[in-house]
Amino acid sequence: xxxxxxxxxxxxxxxxxxxxxxxxxxxxxxxxxxxxxxxxxxxxxxxxxxxxxxxxxxxxxxxxxxxxxxxxxxxxxxxxxxxxxxxxxxxxxxxxxxxxxxxxxxxxxxxxxxx
Amino acid sequence: xxxxxxxxxxxxxxxxxxxxxxxxxxxxxxxxxxxxxxxxxxxxxxxxxxxxxxxxxxxxxxxxxxxxxxxxxxxxxxxxxxxxxxxxxxxxxxxxxxxxxxxxxxxxxxxxxx
Numbered sequence: 001x002x003x004x005x006x007x008x009x010x011x012x013x014x015x016x017x018x019x020x021x022x023x024x025x026x027x028x029x030x031x032x033x034x035x036x037x038x039x040x041x042x043x044x045x046x047x048x049x050x051x052x053x054x055x056x057x058x059x060x061x062x063x064x065x066x067x068x069x070x071x072x073x074x075x076x077x078x079x080x081x082x083x084x085x086x087x088x089x090x091x092x093x094x095x096x097x098x099x100x101x102x103x104x105x106x107x108x109x110x111x112x113x114x115x
Numbered sequence: 116x117x118x119x120x121x122x123x124x125x126x127x128x129x130x131x132x133x134x135x136x137x138x139x140x141x142x143x144x145x146x147x148x149x150x151x152x153x154x155x156x157x158x159x160x161x162x163x164x165x166x167x168x169x170x171x172x173x174x175x176x177x178x179x180x181x182x183x184x185x186x187x188x189x190x191x192x193x194x195x196x197x198x199x200x201x202x203x204x205x206x207x208x209x210x211x212x213x214x215x216x217x218x219x220x221x222x223x224x225x226x227x228x229x
Contacts (some may be wrong), residue, residue, distance in 0.1 A: 031216075032216065032217075034217055034218075036220075041223075042222060042223070043119075043205050043220035043221050043222050043223050044158070044205070044220045045220075046217050046218070046219060049216075049217050087157070087158070089158075091216065101216055102148055102160050102163055102173065102218075103158075103160075103207075103218055104160075105150075105157045105158040105159075106157060107155065107156065107157040108157060
């Protein structure tokens, strides 16, 4: 059974204090790993997809990396507007293809960036 | 934003009553999903659809049914609502299988069963 574990559950940073969020996963075969951002009262917003170990993607202050067992979301010099819950999800190659490879989510990391 | 509209956005209902949530998309995507989000559990898949009249169960499907009579609409029905179905419900869509299969989410429906 696919498992996705995110750590820490919550993280408080000062503005400008860089850090990383972790997503460790167990799947039969990884088709893709996804990062989403979720603001309170809103739906998850797509950030990145990673497909193979060694792959990296960047967007503004965020950089996502992938190994065979985990992914990191690096936040460089965060600002208060980066405060949100960050969700990690995986697609399993061996799941039912009729599902379009539905996403299996971790519980998220709640990030608070203070001025 | 992806063209996904969920309705209603908020609903309070009584235990034992039927409830239907609607998801409408304007992207002509093949795949549609219903998830629920609860504290301590994250997002969990309820049902999904891979085409008109083609649906299947997800991880937490007990007590829920779905229907898709048109590409753009995916309905989630709670036949007899229970307090354990109090949750935030999200609809998601994704395109054809291929390199890019990320899902895009609606704004959610907050359902309270009293």
